[in-house]
Amino acid sequence: MFYFLFDQMNPSGFFVSCPERGVGNAVIVEAATAQQASDRFEALGEDFETECSCCGPRWLEADPRDAYSLQQALSYVLPEDARRGVYVHPLNGPFYLHTSTQED
Numbered sequence: 001m002f003y004f005l006f007d008q009m010n011p012s013g014f015f016v017s018c019p020e021r022g023v024g025n026a027v028i029v030e031a032a033t034a035q036q037a038s039d040r041f042e043a044l045g046e047d048f049e050t051e052c053s054c055c056g057p058r059w060l061e062a063d064p065r066d067a068y069s070l071q072q073a074l075s076y077v078l079p080e081d082a083r084r085g086v087y088v089h090p091l092n093g094p095f096y097l098h099t100s101t102q103e104d
């Protein structure tokens with residue numbers, strides 16, 4: 001299994017945050033393939049179509065080249081997002097909020 005990082009951009013000048021759905025500035029989804037990760041991500045209620053004509057899209061679909069271990073995926077989260085916490089969605093079991101530790 002791999003972990004795919006969805007890094008939110010802020011078209012129109014705002015970020016979507018929904019703790020009930022496990023959606024924040026950084027979301028990590030466990031999946032066998034990038035396509036499965038994108039499908040699981042959309043099932044959270046987000047999409048890859050929302051965009052602003054000047055700022056671009058909010059989310060990008062998972063890229064097969066970005067299939068990481070959980071530790072690797074966490075290491076690619078921007079520091080300011082890591083401090084807020086990263087929502088991790090395991091394939092089995094409920095999602096959880098990972099907050100950064102000293103060694104990150």
Ligand SMILES: [Zn+2]
Nearest residue numbers: 012052054055
């Ligand atoms: Zn814009």
